[in-house]
Structures are given as structure tokens and as C-alpha cells.
Amino acid sequence: MTGTLIVPGYRREAGDPALATPGYGSTNHRAPDRPLVVLPHTLTEVTGPAFGEGRVKAADADLTRRPAGEPLGERIIVHGRVVDSDGRGVPATLVEVWQANAAGRYAHDSDRHDAPLDPNFTGAGRCLTDAEGRYRFTTIRPGAYPWRNHPNAWRPAHIHFSVFGRAFVQRLITQMYFPGDPLFGQDPIFNAVRDERARQAMISSFDLDETVPEWALAFHFDIVLRGRDAVAFESGDDEDDH
Amino acid sequence: MARQITPSQTAGPFLHIGLLWPDGPTVVTGDDPAAIMLTGCIVDGAGDVVADALVETWQADADGRFASAEDPRGPATSGFRGWGRCATDADGRWRIVTVKPGPVPGPGGTTQAPHLDCTIHARGLLRQLFTRIYFADEAQANAADPVLAELPDERRATLLASSVDGGYDLDIKLQGDRATVFFDA
Numbered sequence: 001m002t003g004t005l006i007v008p009g010y011r012r013e014a015g016d017p018a019l020a021t022p023g024y025g026s027t028n029h030r031a032p033d034r035p036l037v038v039l040p041h042t043l044t045e046v047t048g049p050a051f052g053e054g055r056v057k058a059a060d061a062d063l064t065r066r067p068a069g070e071p072l073g074e075r076i077i078v079h080g081r082v083v084d085s086d087g088r089g090v091p092a093t094l095v096e097v098w099q100a101n102a103a104g105r106y107a108h109d110s111d112r113h114d115a116p117l118d119p120n121f122t123g124a125g126r127c128l129t130d131a132e133g134r135y136r137f138t139t140i141r142p143g144a145y146p147w148r149n150h151p152n153a154w155r156p157a158h159i160h161f162s163v164f165g166r167a168f169v170q171r172l173i174t175q176m177y178f179p180g181d182p183l184f185g186q187d188p189i190f191n192a193v194r195d196e197r198a199r200q201a202m203i204s205s206f207d208l209d210e211t212v213p214e215w216a217l218a219f220h221f222d223i224v225l226r227g228r229d230a231v232a233f234e235s236g237d238d239e240d241d242h
Numbered sequence: 243m244a245r246q247i248t249p250s251q252t253a254g255p256f257l258h259i260g261l262l263w264p265d266g267p268t269v270v271t272g273d274d275p276a277a278i279m280l281t282g283c284i285v286d287g288a289g290d291v292v293a294d295a296l297v298e299t300w301q302a303d304a305d306g307r308f309a310s311a312e313d314p315r316g317p318a319t320s321g322f323r324g325w326g327r328c329a330t331d332a333d334g335r336w337r338i339v340t341v342k343p344g345p346v347p348g349p350g351g352t353t354q355a356p357h358l359d360c361t362i363h364a365r366g367l368l369r370q371l372f373t374r375i376y377f378a379d380e381a382q383a384n385a386a387d388p389v390l391a392e393l394p395d396e397r398r399a400t401l402l403a404s405s406v407d408g409g410y411d412l413d414i415k416l417q418g419d420r421a422t423v424f425f426d427a
Contacts, residue, residue: 005314005347012426015249017368024252026366029287032424033417039372039389039425043346044359047310048300049325085244098260108256110294124260160253160260166312168300168359169427171370175251192368193249201246224248 009041009229010169013085015198023188025149041169041229048168051094053128061127063097063139071121073102073140077210077218078176081133082163085227089133090170095223096126096162097137104143104157113145138216144183156183156190163223170225177203178219250369255294257363258329266327269299269340276304279409280375281337284330284362287417291334295364299326299338299375301357306344342377348388355383355390359427362414372427375412378402397423 019031039045064070078097082090100106100123103115107122121140129135142157158175165171177190181203184190193199201224210218253261270277280299284292302308307318309325318324326338340358348354355376362371376384384390390398400422403410414422 007314007349011244013244013247015247017249017251019368019371021368024366024368026252027368028366029290030292030364030366030416031368032371032421033287034421034424036424036426037393039374039427040349041427042348042354042389043308043313044300044302044354044357045427047308047312049323050310083245085247087245096260098256106256106259108259110255122259126260158251160251160257162253162261166310168361169372171298171361172248172250173253173257173363173370174248189252189368193251197246198249201248202251222248224245226247227244 005043007041007043007046009046010167010226011085011229013226015193015195015201017192017194021188021192023150024192045169046167048164048166048170050092051128051164056094056126056128061125061135061137063121063123063125063137065138066120066122069120071101071118071140073118073121075138075216076141077136077138077212077216078159078204078221079134079136079207079210079218080221080223082129082135082165082223082225083133084165084170084225089129089131090165090225091129091131091133093129093133093164093166094126095129095135097124097139097159099123099139099142099159100145102140102143104145115143115145141178149188153186154183156181156187161223163225165225172223172225174202174223176221179203179206252365252368253296253363255365257294257296261296261327262329263327267338269323269326269338272339274341276341277339278342279337279339280358280403281335281406281409282403282412282414283334284336284414285334285416291330292364292416293330293332293334295330295334295336295362297328297330297336298361298363299340300324300359301340302343302346304341304344306346345383350388352388353383353386355380355387357387371416372425373414373422374401374425375403376401377405377410379405393423
């Protein structure tokens with residue numbers, strides 16, 4: 001058996017949206033109506049799944065490469081690093097993305113938007129970060145699309161990102177937006193993040209240096225996960241700690 | 243100064259495009275002699291089933307060890323993946339095949355009862371819901387569990403999966419009188 005275990009927790013950092021956000025209608029029956037209970041971070045929370053190379057092929061990071069032909073739209077590179085808030089890169093973590101096509105239509109049975117599907121675009125990709133936490137996708141720029149949340153509601157163009165990190169409490173699903181989108185002001189999902197600095201952390205930046213001449217524009221988007229708490233607490237089993 | 247964290251945003255109604263894996267629900271294969279089916283239904287505050295959610299689970303193996311380099315005891319050697327993912331169906335139901343986890347060390351020399359961490363992503367959830375699943379037939383271990391100990395009696399029961407044929411079942415209620423306990427993790 002092991003002796004005393006040191007289990008560093010993760011900081012509770014500001015910036016996440018409130019679950020109950022009345023302007024986003026779907027929260028009304030789904031956001032918990034009782035206060036959340038603070039959970040101490042134990043071994044279960046500070047560990048998390050790891051996915052090996054076997055799960056991801058290099059081609060999975062290129063959403064434009066399909067056997068029958070290329071998707072329509074503006075080809076872009078989306079790249080950046082997965083780091084924690086202390087700036088440490090998170091290596092070998094799984095990044096999954098999904099998005100609408102250039103016309104603002106998802107390749108999903110439930111999407112009723114009257115815009116064309118693209119037979120050469122599924123809108124799904126995945127990759128593992130490298131040793132410094134870097135990731136890179138090739139895709140097409142998604143279109144904005146209407147939804148029925150409020151009169152004349154439109155979602156700003158976005159790419160959904162899912163990231164694991166090292167610990168189950170670092171798990172993050174978010175959306176990456178594009179700089180200068182005129183639809184930000186009327187979008188209750190974007191504005192559910194109340195703090196301006198936090199909202200800016202969801203917007204990619206145009207990256208001329210990574211643009212590939214004659215081929216693709218580029219956007220940079222770092223994903224910043226919670227950092228480790230400086231205060232470690234002890235956890236151990238009954239037999240060996242005394 | 244710490245960098246601003248990237249805020250959470252909803253996974254939306256089309257999460258299936260990016261997040262469904264054929265083997266997501268099989269944490270272990272069905273021919274594992276210790277395999278159990280863990281099932282549940284998610285219901286919203288209007289009493290409607292939540293048919294577009296994604297449930298993820300994370301747990302120790304039967305010996306209480308995690309398949310993670312972050313476990314200071316060293317990673318589990320059992321080859322156990324520890325992680326499961328299943329979308330809810332049209333009836334709001336999800337199911338994973340896994341093993342019952344062993345007890346896990348807790349804070350201050352306590353021992354945590356067998357449990358899974360469980361997150362829910364869906365349209366209408368601006369960030370993931372975080373809960374735990376315990377087992378109703380572990381009464382003695384549950385009584386000594388440091389997390390359950392902090393909950394009022396009537397709320398503790400919302401985290402206890404009942405024994406059913408072939409495994410365990412637990413309904414998750416997002417709102418209302420019998421709402422599931424959700425954690426600020």
C-alpha cells in the first residue's frame with residue numbers, strides 16, 4: 001500500500017458563464033435551480049483520461065481533405081496552444097472540434113436551417129497536442145446561422161472545441177469566435193460570459209504569420225485551462241499514514 | 243499574473259458531430275467477467291427527457307486505481323480506460339458498460355466509497371454539470387464517504403444508483419424537489 005498522498009487541487013478561476021442565463025431560453029428548464037455543492041478535489045478529480053496516438057490519425061486534423069473533393073468556403077488554419085493558467089503547456093491531450101459549414105449549416109439531422117449542406121464537409125476533427133501543447137487544424141471558415149432563441153437571433157460564426165487537460169476538473173467545452181464579428185452584441189451565449197476580458201479569451205486573432213500564401217488564412221486561438229492550486233492537501237489511506 | 247481561463251460555452255444541440263465515438267460507452271468490453279451496465283435517464287425541470295445530452299464518466303478500476311499519470315501512486319496497470327462517453331437517446335437514456343470501481347483514498351485519511359465522477363454537456367448548459375454516481379448497495383462504504391457526509395440525507399439519495407438486472411440505474415433530475423446534487427468542482 002502507498003503512504004501519504006499529496007493531491008494538488010485546481011483553482012476555482014473566474015470567467016465561466018452562469019448556468020442560469022434567462023436570455024438563453026434553453027437554460028430555463030435545464031440550469032440547476034439549487035446551489036452547487038463545493039466538491040473538494042480528490043484523486044478522482046485530479047486525474048483524468050489519456051488518449052494515445054492510436055485513437056487519432058494525422059488526417060483527422062484536416063477537415064478539408066475528403067476523398068470525393070474539397071468543401072466550399074474560405075480555407076483557414078486554426079492553431080494555438082492548450083496551456084493552464086500558469087502558462088504550462090498541456091502535452092498529448094485530445095482536442096476535438098465540430099462546426100457548421102461555410103453556409104452556416106451543420107451536417108446533423110436536427111439542423112433545420114434552410115442553407116445548403118456540403119457533401120464534402122462533415123465539420124468534425126480531432127488531434128492530440130504536441131509536447132508543448134500545440135494543436136493545428138485545417139478547416140473552412142464556418143458561417144453564421146439563425147436560431148429561434150429570440151426574434152431574428154443569429155449565432156456568431158464559431159467552432160466548438162472540446163479539451164481534456166490532465167485532470168477531470170480541467171475538462172472544457174467551449175466555442176472559438178472570430179475577431180470583429182458584428183453578431184456578438186445580440187448573442188446571449190457569448191454574452192453569458194459577463195466579464196469583458198473573459199469574453200475576449202474566446203475570440204481568436206488573425207495570424208498573418210501563419211497564413212499560407214496562395215492557400216489559406218490563419219487564426220490563432222490559445223485554450224487556457226484551470227491552473228493547479230498552490231495549496232496542496234494531504235490524502236492517504238488508513239494503514240500507512242500514522 | 244495568471245492568464246485568463248478560456249470560459250466554457252454550451253456544447254449545443256449538434257455535439258454528436260464531434261463527440262460521438264463508436265466505443266465511447268464501452269469502458270470495458272461486455273465479455274469482461276466483472277462488466278456491469280450503468281444506465282440512467284436525464285429529465286429537465288419541465289419533466290421532459292433530455293434527448294440531446296452527452297454524459298461522460300471517469301472512475302477508478304476495481305482496485306481503486308486510475309488510468310492516469312496524475313495519480314501519485316502511479317497509473318493503473320490493469321489496462322482499464324476509466325472513461326466513458328454516451329449521448330442520451332430519444333428517451334433521455336444513456337448507458338455505459340464498465341466495472342464497479344474500488345474504494346479510493348480521500349482527504350484526511352478517509353476512504354471514499356466506490357463512485358464515478360459524471361459530467362453532462364447539452365444545449366442549455368453553458369458549462370458542464372458535474373455530479374457523482376455512488377452505489378446504493380454499498381451502504382457501509384457510503385456511510386463513511388467524506389463527500390456524501392456533507393450532504394443532507396434527502397439529497398444524498400439522488401446520487402445512489404440502484405441495483406437492477408445486469409447493473410445499476412440512476413435518474414438525473416436537473417431541477418425541482420428531487421433534483422440531483424450537482425457540484426462546484
